[in-house]
Amino acid sequence: MNKTLKELGLGLRQKEFSSVELTQEYVRRAQTLNATINAFITFDEEQSLGQARAADELLAKGSGHAVTGIPIAHKDIWCAKGWRTTCGSKMLGEFVAPYNAHVIQRFNEQGSVIQGKTNMDEFAMGSSNETSWFGNVKNPWDLERVPGGSSGGSAAAVAAGMTPASTGTDTGGSIRQPAALTGITGLKPTYGLVSRYGMIAFASSLDQGGPMARTAEDCAILLETMVGFDDKDSTSLSRDRVAYSDLSDSSVDGLTIGLPKEYFSDDTDADVAKSIDDAIKCYQSLGAKIVDVSLPTSPLSISAYYVIAPAEASSNLSRYDGVRYGHRAKTYTDLNDMYAKTRAEGFGDEVKRRILTGAYVLSHGYYDAYYLKAQKIRRLISTDFQTAFSSCDLIMSPTTPSTAFKIGEKVSDPVQMYLSDTFTIAANLAGLPAMSLPCGFDQKGLPIGLQIIGNYFDEARMLSVAHAYQRETDWHEKRPQSHESNKHGMGNCYWA
Amino acid sequence: MALTKNDVYKVATLARIEISDEQAEETLGQLNKVFALIEEMQTVDTTDIEPMAHAQDISTRLRDDVVTEKDEHEALQSNAPSVERALFLVPKVIE
Numbered sequence: 239m240n241k242t243l244k245e246l247g248l249g250l251r252q253k254e255f256s257s258v259e260l261t262q263e264y265v266r267r268a269q270t271l272n273a274t275i276n277a278f279i280t281f282d283e284e285q286s287l288g289q290a291r292a293a294d295e296l297l298a299k300g301s302g303h304a305v306t307g308i309p310i311a312h313k314d315i316w317c318a319k320g321w322r323t324t325c326g327s328k329m330l331g332e333f334v335a336p337y338n339a340h341v342i343q344r345f346n347e348q349g350s351v352i353q354g355k356t357n358m359d360e361f362a363m364g365s366s367n368e369t370s371w372f373g374n375v376k377n378p379w380d381l382e383r384v385p386g387g388s389s390g391g392s393a394a395a396v397a398a399g400m401t402p403a404s405t406g407t408d409t410g411g412s413i414r415q416p417a418a419l420t421g422i423t424g425l426k427p428t429y430g431l432v433s434r435y436g437m438i439a440f441a442s443s444l445d446q447g448g449p450m451a452r453t454a455e456d457c458a459i460l461l462e463t464m465v466g467f468d469d470k471d472s473t474s475l476s477r478d479r480v481a482y483s484d485l486s487d488s489s490v491d492g493l494t495i496g497l498p499k500e501y502f503s504d505d506t507d508a509d510v511a512k513s514i515d516d517a518i519k520c521y522q523s524l525g526a527k528i529v530d531v532s533l534p535t536s537p538l539s540i541s542a543y544y545v546i547a548p549a550e551a552s553s554n555l556s557r558y559d560g561v562r563y564g565h566r567a568k569t570y571t572d573l574n575d576m577y578a579k580t581r582a583e584g585f586g587d588e589v590k591r592r593i594l595t596g597a598y599v600l601s602h603g604y605y606d607a608y609y610l611k612a613q614k615i616r617r618l619i620s621t622d623f624q625t626a627f628s629s630c631d632l633i634m635s636p637t638t639p640s641t642a643f644k645i646g647e648k649v650s651d652p653v654q655m656y657l658s659d660t661f662t663i664a665a666n667l668a669g670l671p672a673m674s675l676p677c678g679f680d681q682k683g684l685p686i687g688l689q690i691i692g693n694y695f696d697e698a699r700m701l702s703v704a705h706a707y708q709r710e711t712d713w714h715e716k717r718p719q720s721h722e723s724n725k726h727g728m729g730n731c732y733w734a
Numbered sequence: 735m736a737l738t739k740n741d742v743y744k745v746a747t748l749a750r751i752e753i754s755d756e757q758a759e760e761t762l763g764q765l766n767k768v769f770a771l772i773e774e775m776q777t778v779d780t781t782d783i784e785p786m787a788h789a790q791d792i793s794t795r796l797r798d799d800v801v802t803e804k805d806e807h808e809a810l811q812s813n814a815p816s817v818e819r820a821l822f823l824v825p826k827v828i829e
Contacts, residue, residue, distance in 0.1 A: 336809040429789035443788050472795055473788070541774045552749060559750075561822050563813035573825050574750070582752035590751055594761065595768055597749040598741065611775050613785035618778070620786055653767045669789025 257307030268400035309353035329584035339436025357391030386416030411662025418637035418687020429669035433468035454704035488702035491525030496630030513678030545612035552596025637687035
């Protein structure tokens with residue numbers, strides 16, 4: 239159970255085990271550990287095994303691809319036909335998707351198995367998984383700490399060995415921040431590369447789906463499956479296919495890495511700063527050149543984001559009216575009362591806060607001062623990156639200023655919570671690809687993530703540069719220990 | 735600039751979310767913290783900067799105005815709280 243997706247794929251194609259066996263093993267293990275971690279919202283073993291049987295037939299014919307027969311955990315934001323799809327909200331608590339998201343469709347076409355739907359912050363709004371209506375997810379490295387968010391269930395499931403790999407979505411850091419806090423690898427692609435069709439909308443100009451796995455190699459395999467033009471997403475980009483998983487040429491010799499001075503301040507934990515410094519030195523020893531760059535507007539990225547994302551959310555979430563699908567209040571006096579009660583009951587506090595913020599910044603008289611101003615800041619942030627990329631190939635920084643925080647520590651102060659995405663948000667505003675990979679541990683034994691930001695469509699280079707690091711180091715191979723696992727009869731004291 | 739409790743009620747009405755007096759009070763405190771963060775934007779001069787609405791400079795794709803999807807109203811209405819004869823039911827709006 240300690241194998242990577244790549245190794246499992248080889249095992250399946252060489253008939254060492256079947257997809258049915260693999261799926262049963264992972265579902266059973268995930269169900270057992272879920273009592274502790276709460277990484278999954280929904281299992282449907284019957285549907286999973288149906289896909290596994292079909293995959294075994296493909297494999298028997300010798301027509302398996304890299305993900306054929308592999309159980310993959312999908313964030314509960316993707317519509318999967320016949321699967322309950324909740325987006326972590328009471329509003330969609332009983333919603334069964336009548337169609338497949340483009341990403342789910344692509345995995346199905348490759349013969350991959352949906353292992354289950356993972357827990358997340360409600361409507362992907364949160365950085366700790368504490369806003370989920372289905373209860374918070376626990377970090378497998380320390381059960382008193384958060385796994386990050388919003389793709390916290392997907393991250394914890396991979397970290398605890400409950401699934402070989404998962405999918406997430408990233409609007410302001412929701413793949414990279416939980417990847418960093420749980421010691422896994424995750425990538426947010428260039429905006430427009432992965433279709434948003436069937437991905438429940440939060441902030442449409444920022445949302446982007448991506449892979450989460452143990453290694454950069456596994457993320458490359460998943461990304462290859464996920465990307466592709468889709469005419470059902472009006473912002474989907476038509477590009478030539480890229481063989482991301484071909485990492486044979488992953489030399490970093492001659493690569494120029496830019497370090498933005500704004501991301502290396504005293505506000506970052508000393509342990510985090512030290513690990514990032516070591517990772518940069520590792521790249522230097524492999525032949526990379528290090529240069530200083532500046533992203534002068536980036537300190538304002540959180541301010542601009544908390545105008546743009548709530549504005550788009552307040553519009554997107556107006557669809558939850560209790561008429562066509564989702565929760566409807568039981569008692570009400572008239573139509574307007576039905577809307578107001580339905581939405582008061584169906585949404586949690588953080589979602590309401592963002593809808594109200596968005597409605598306010600878009601309301602008459604405030605549009606120019608907030609929304610237009612934020613869009614102008616967004617332009618400056620984007621221009622900063624292009625200036626930086628004129629003197630470097632990739633940008634590196636910490637993914638987060640600190641490691642996983644305690645459950646409950648930041649729930650009462652939304653602004654403190656927002657600040658945990660301080661290094662990740664700018665890439666979303668600019669639409670750039672960015673990833674996080676494990677690069678060490680702090681003194682408490684909690685994982686630290688290195689962020690790599692690339693220019694548009696530079697995913698192949700980012701993955702190969704991440705792979706080069708993972709050949710030199712073994713941070714990505716470390717697995718959390720658990721005393722709980724003995725209680726659940728999992729044998730030795732490791733999750734995996 | 736700080737919001738008032740009246741602003742909270744007004745915006746909650748616009749957003750169609752029922753809010754109690756106690757919730758309005760708590761929300762007010764939290765929104766004011768959020769807006770203090772947002773106000774930091776005003777420290778930068780953005781005169782003559784072109785607003786950026788989207789991550790990619792693309793224009794909307796157009797397609798022919800033809801039916802491309804098959805009729806799936808039964809599947810699509812299976813999640814509806816109240817349906818009759820393929821119609822979504824809502825409380826009476828016209829007397």
